[in-house]
Amino acid sequence: MSETSAAPLVSIEGLKMYFPIHAGLFRRHVGDIKAVDDISLEIFEGETLGLVGESGCGKSTVGRATLRLYDITAGSITIDGTNTSKINQADLRRFRPRMQMIFQDPQGSLNPRMNVADIVGEPLDEHMSLSRDERLARIHELLDAVGLNRSFANRYPHEFSGGQRQRIGIARALALNPKFIVCDEPISALDVSIQAQVVNLLEDLQKKFGLTYLFISHDLSMVHHIADRVAVMYLGKIVELAPRDQLFNSPLHPYTQALLSAVPEPNPARQNTRVHIVLKGDVPSPSDPPAGCNFCTRCPKAIDICHHLEPQTIEIEPGRFAACHLLESATKVA
Amino acid sequence: MPEKRPAVLDVKDIETVFNTRRGTIHAVNSVSFSLEPGELLGVVGESGSGKSVTMMSLIGLLPTPPARVTGGYVKFDNIDLLKADAQQLRAVRGAKIGFIFQDPMTSLNPVLTIGFQLMEPLRTHMGMKKAAAKKRAVELLDLVGMPDAERRLSDFPHQFSGGMRQRVVIAMALACDPKVLIADEPTTALDVTIQAQILELVKDLRRKLGMAIIWITHDLGVVAGIADRVMVMYGGQIVEQAPVRELFENPQHPYTRALIETVPDIGAERPERLRTVEGQPSILYARPSACSFRTRCAHAFERCGKENPPLLVTDKAHHVACFWDSATGEPRNV
Ligand SMILES: Nc1ncnc2c1ncn2[C@@H]1O[C@H](COP(=O)(O)OP(=O)(O)OP(=O)(O)O)[C@@H](O)[C@H]1O
Ligand SMILES: Nc1ncnc2c1ncn2[C@@H]1O[C@H](COP(=O)(O)OP(=O)(O)O)[C@@H](O)[C@H]1O
Ligand code: SF4
Ligand code: SF4
Ligand SMILES: [Mg+2]
Ligand SMILES: [Mg+2]
Numbered sequence: 189m190s191e192t193s194a195a196p197l198v199s200i201e202g203l204k205m206y207f208p209i210h211a212g213l214f215r216r217h218v219g220d221i222k223a224v225d226d227i228s229l230e231i232f233e234g235e236t237l238g239l240v241g242e243s244g245c246g247k248s249t250v251g252r253a254t255l256r257l258y259d260i261t262a263g264s265i266t267i268d269g270t271n272t273s274k275i276n277q278a279d280l281r282r283f284r285p286r287m288q289m290i291f292q293d294p295q296g297s298l299n300p301r302m303n304v305a306d307i308v309g310e311p312l313d314e315h316m317s318l319s320r321d322e323r324l325a326r327i328h329e330l331l332d333a334v335g336l337n338r339s340f341a342n343r344y345p346h347e348f349s350g351g352q353r354q355r356i357g358i359a360r361a362l363a364l365n366p367k368f369i370v371c372d373e374p375i376s377a378l379d380v381s382i383q384a385q386v387v388n389l390l391e392d393l394q395k396k397f398g399l400t401y402l403f404i405s406h407d408l409s410m411v412h413h414i415a416d417r418v419a420v421m422y423l424g425k426i427v428e429l430a431p432r433d434q435l436f437n438s439p440l441h442p443y444t445q446a447l448l449s450a451v452p453e454p455n456p457a458r459q460n461t462r463v464h465i466v467l468k469g470d471v472p473s474p475s476d477p478p479a480g481c482n483f484c485t486r487c488p489k490a491i492d493i494c495h496h497l498e499p500q501t502i503e504i505e506p507g508r509f510a511a512c513h514l515l516e517s518a519t520k521v522a
Numbered sequence: 523m524p525e526k527r528p529a530v531l532d533v534k535d536i537e538t539v540f541n542t543r544r545g546t547i548h549a550v551n552s553v554s555f556s557l558e559p560g561e562l563l564g565v566v567g568e569s570g571s572g573k574s575v576t577m578m579s580l581i582g583l584l585p586t587p588p589a590r591v592t593g594g595y596v597k598f599d600n601i602d603l604l605k606a607d608a609q610q611l612r613a614v615r616g617a618k619i620g621f622i623f624q625d626p627m628t629s630l631n632p633v634l635t636i637g638f639q640l641m642e643p644l645r646t647h648m649g650m651k652k653a654a655a656k657k658r659a660v661e662l663l664d665l666v667g668m669p670d671a672e673r674r675l676s677d678f679p680h681q682f683s684g685g686m687r688q689r690v691v692i693a694m695a696l697a698c699d700p701k702v703l704i705a706d707e708p709t710t711a712l713d714v715t716i717q718a719q720i721l722e723l724v725k726d727l728r729r730k731l732g733m734a735i736i737w738i739t740h741d742l743g744v745v746a747g748i749a750d751r752v753m754v755m756y757g758g759q760i761v762e763q764a765p766v767r768e769l770f771e772n773p774q775h776p777y778t779r780a781l782i783e784t785v786p787d788i789g790a791e792r793p794e795r796l797r798t799v800e801g802q803p804s805i806l807y808a809r810p811s812a813c814s815f816r817t818r819c820a821h822a823f824e825r826c827g828k829e830n831p832p833l834l835v836t837d838k839a840h841h842v843a844c845f846w847d848s849a850t851g852e853p854r855n856v
Contacts (some may be wrong), residue, residue, distance in 0.1 A: 226711040243684075309784040349802050377567040380740060384784040384796040391795070407711065409743075413796060436788060450718035452743025454785055456767045464723050467715045469669075470683045 194426035196230035196266075197295065197368055197400045198254065203227050203263035204254045205246075208474060221475045222250040225424035226263075226427050228501070231368070236394065236401040238415030238432070240408055240447070242471055245421045247404045251370040254402065255287050256280055266328070268367060285315050290357050291374035297357055298345040304356055305341040311363040330359040333396075334389060351382035355389065362393065368404045375410060387414055412436055417507075422442045423482040424474050426501070430508040442489045442508045489514060527557035529597075530734050531580075531703050536594035538572075538579045538758075541587055548806040549575045552594075554833075557702065562728065562735045564749030564766065566742060566781070572758035572801060573738045577704050577725040581619055582611045595713030598702075617647040618629045624707035626687035629694060632678040636690050637675030638761055643697050662693040665730075669725055685716035689723070696727070704736045709744065742785055746770060751839075757806060760833060764840040772837060774848040776819045783795025813845070821846040823853060 196251060206220035223321070224246045231237045247424050253260050256272050265273045268286055291297040298307055308327050312318055328338050332354040345353055354374060361369055371390065375383040386409060393496065407410050411418055412432065419429040420443065428441040439445045446465040453462050467486045472478055478485050484494040493513050501511040530716050531656045538550035545691040557563055565573050578584045581603060596603040599618065601610065615621070623629055631639060638660060641655040650658065657677070663671035666689040679687055688708060695703055705724075709717040725748060728735065741746060745752050745766065752769045754762040754777065775781045783797040801818040813819070813826040825845050833843045834856065847854045 211727075240714060347692040351802060380742075380781065381568055381784055381799040382802065383797040384786075388796055388798060408714070409786040410789050411551070412788050413792060446715060448788070451788060452714075452721075452741060452747050453789065454743040454746050454770075454782070454787055455789065456746045456770050458789055464718065464722075466718050468719075470685060470716070 195233060196270055197233040198231040200230070200250075200254060201228045203250070203253060203265065204261040205258055206251050206261040219475055221473075222424045222477060223474055224253060225425075225474075225477070227421075227426045227430060228263075229419055230425060231400055231402060233367075233400055234394070234398055234414040236403050236414055237401055238411035238418040239402060239404045240406060240411050240418060240423060241421035242447075243407065243472065244471060246424045246474070247406075247421055248372050248373045248419070251289065251372050251404050252404055255370055257289075265452045285311075286366055287368045287370070288361040288364070288366040289370045289372060290354075290361050290374045292376050293348070295345070295353060295377075295493070298353060300345050303342050303344055304336075307345070307356060308359045308363060311360060315364055322339065326363070331364055333362060333393065334359045349382075350378050351385055354378060355385050358386075358389065358393070362397070365397070366399070368400045368402075368481070370404070371405045374403075376405070376407065383410065390414065408448065423471060423477055425482055425511065426509075427483065427512070428508075428510040430510075434505075434508055440504060440508065440515055441512050442487050442514070443483050444510075446486075446488070481511075527559055531557040531590045532595075532597040533557075533580065533599075534595050534755070536576060536579055536596070537592045538584070538589060539592055540589050543661070548809050549589075549758050550579060551806070551810055553755075553758070554594075555753060555760065555763065557734050557736065559701075560732045560734055560747055562737060563740065564745030565736060565738045565755060566740060566745055566750040566752060568740060568803060570805070571755040573755055574706050575758075576755070577621075577706060577736060577738065580704075581615050582606075583615075583621070591847050608734050612798070613647065616643050617698035618701050620698075620700040620703045622688075622691050622703070622705040622708045624710050626684070626691045626813070627679065629691045630687065632679050635676050635678055636682075640675070640690075640694055640697060643694070648697050658697070659693075663690070665696070665727070666693045667692070667719070676831050683716075685712055685719060688712060688720060692720075692723070692727075696731070699731070700733055702734050702736070704738075704761055706738045707740070708737075708739070710783060717744075724748060742770075742782065754781070755804065757810060759810070759830075759834050759843060760841070761812065761815070761844070762840075763841045765809035767836075768840055772840070774840065774842040775844050775850075776846065777815050779848070780820075781817075809811055813843075825853065 203224055204226055205224040208217050208223055209219045209221060210216060211218045239250060241247055252258055254265055262274065262275060264271060270283060272283060305327050308321055308330050311324060326339050327341060331338050333363050338489055378386060394401060403414055415432050417431050418435045419426050422443050428444045439448055446467050448462055449465040465488060469486050472485055480496045481494040481499050484490045499511045499513045499516065501509050502516060503509050504515055534554045536553045539551055540547040553576050567573050575744055580596045591604055637659055640659040644650045644655040659675060660671045668674060668689055682690065709720050712720065737749060745795050749766045751765050753760050754775065756777050762778045773782055780799040784799060786796060799818050810830045813830060813831050814820040816826040831843045831845050833841045835841050845854055
């Protein structure tokens with residue numbers, strides 16, 4: 189579906205999202221958590237861009253900043269032709285219907301005191317003025333779309349299973365006919381047998397309504413299934429971005445290589461043919477990233493220069509981006 | 523035929539119920555298995571299938587009430603753990619059977635240094651003097667790959683990352699040279715690259731120490747990589763059990779087959795749609811008198827609603843609880 193000839197629906201340039209650290213008696217600003225540190229990417233109309241990386245690397249922050257749930261530190265965000273990066277929160281309301289979010293924890297993101305009809309209907313009440321009948325008809329239409337029985341409309345979230353709650357969250361996100369949806373770990377809290385149901389639903393809805401997804405996940409097998417292109421994050425930066433098959437078949441960046449090799453292999457027959465790259469140590473703190481390449485403290489291929497010079501993102505082949513000194517010299521030689 | 527060594531743990535017909543306001547939940551229904559010395563037994567199944575409750579029943583870790591183990595025996599070290607008194611159980615739990623939980627903070631006390639927490643069982647169960655216990659504590663931390671072990675003895679749990687905390691918990695579980703280690707989803711909360719580190723560590727520890735391990739997980743990829751034998755649970759019962767390769771190459775129970783098919787496989791051709799198991803597991807308010815999987819099973823037929831299939835031995839080491847014969851695609855003649 190993702191043809192690079194399509195126009196980008198979302199473009200992000202030089203996005204930074206820093207969270208200030210305050211300390212001491214006078215709550216002085218002593219530093220920043222660089223949750224997202226200068227990333228650029230485009231998401232094409234109708235495609236799914238997967239965003240992967242380890243816990244704390246900044247995936248959710250990218251998603252939330254893209255929807256302007258934060259006032260961003262720097263950079264520009266353009267969604268469907270509108271530059272939303274500088275619009276104040278009050279004026280953003282007008283744009284909210286176009287962009288929505290689905291959360292990881294279907295339990296926590298649904299108000300336990302509201303019934304399903306009100307949860308799904310709330311965005312309609314906020315942004316449209318429908319008659320009672322129109323409202324109910326729309327709610328039923330949405331429940332049908334996500335495969336929930338209309339008779340559930342009067343029930344409360346605690347009466348549902350995790351997978352059903354996620355469907356309620358999806359119905360709510362669809363209420364205002366959005367073009368763009370950020371799915372932040374939408375299946376992580378679900379059981380394997382239920383995950384596949386939700387992923388199939390997201391794919392069906394995408395086809396039916398022409399949706400564009402930013403699909404955030406740490407589950408690489410699911411991203412392999414659902415994404416057209418994939419961006420890999422490490423410590424606030426995108427280290428590699430490529431079409432799905434290229435990224436999975438021939439990862440270029442040492443971190444992507446290690447991340448893919450760490451995915452447990454569900455086929456015991458292939459177990460011994462896999463190369464295992466076991467990274468040493470932990471991810472450094474985003475408030476104190478290392479000098480040079482962010483990955484240099486764990487990179488099995490690091491060379492001298494990596495410890496003091498930050499690698500630039502380069503387009504290695506059309507549509508394939510990576511940031512690593514080893515790849516710079518490779519392209520120079522070529 | 524090689525002589526069979528006696529099992530380290532012999533579990534027979536365990537039944538566990540929870541008394542709740544809504545009724546009695548039959549969480550574990552006649553579970554039997556044995557654990558060979560040095561073996562790694564993987565236990566898989568979706569959440570609520572009874573994995574944790576089964577293992578916690580073995581060594582009296584469940585809160586009573588609401589839980590009650592109503593039947594069966596657990597032979598370990600020539601005693602029946604279900605009949606053991608509190609003092610005997612404490613001795614077994616602290617020293618002979620180690621337990622690791624999903625959340626390392628379940629096992630760690632946030633206000634005590636990890637040095638103290640590691641040395642405590644060594645002094646009470648092994649009667650070590652302070653200096654000897656300290657030396658052993660450093661050895662244990664080295665063993666689990668903790669850099670700078672000696673200095674870190676005086677650190678508190680919050681000063682460690684999630685992966686490092688899980689290493690500390692593994693060190694604690696290994697402190698008194700257990701014969702059996704029970705690990706309940708020990709890597710589920712960790713990132714893949716950190717999970718890969720822990721899995722390498724466990725393989726290495728097995729080679730060095732040779733204890734038997736029960737590894738609970740919902741991730742088939744994880745069991746494929748480390749288990750010798752796998753037990754699949756559904757509705758509080760073992761529905762299939764086989765050596766790891768046999769299970770993946772020749773899964774016989776419809777639930778196991780579905781589980782293997784729903785997990786997307788990075789190494790294989792990407793299917794247009796994911797296979798799903800429709801529906802969701804139901805909570806058992808009575809002892810099952812029919813197959814618990816029948817509402818979701820594509821092969822269910824009349825008999826499945828009338829009797830609960832017993833665990834049949836289909837091959838020397840392959841056991842399956844199903845009336846349908848996967849080899850012929852027909853009902854079984856038993
Ligand atoms: N509101 C906030 N204030 C301060 N720090 C924050 C805030 N939100 C996120 N961070 C920090 O920013 C970094 C990135 O967080 P983020 O939630 O984006 O990670 P993530 O990749 O989504 O992780 P996970 O996989 O665990 O969801 C982390 O170090 C986090 O602690
Ligand atoms: N404290 C409890 N009170 C009531 N029911 C419980 C309790 N703990 C577990 N159960 C029930 O026991 C069954 C098995 O749970 P569990 O062993 O935790 O599943 P698993 O570890 O396989 O995810 C489930 O139906 C669960 O709801
Ligand atoms: S720039 Fe250096 S440290 Fe960074 S990924 Fe490349 S080789 Fe590794
Ligand atoms: S016994 Fe019947 S319902 Fe149960 S798994 Fe087998 S075929 Fe399906
Ligand atoms: Mg997140
Ligand atoms: Mg459990």
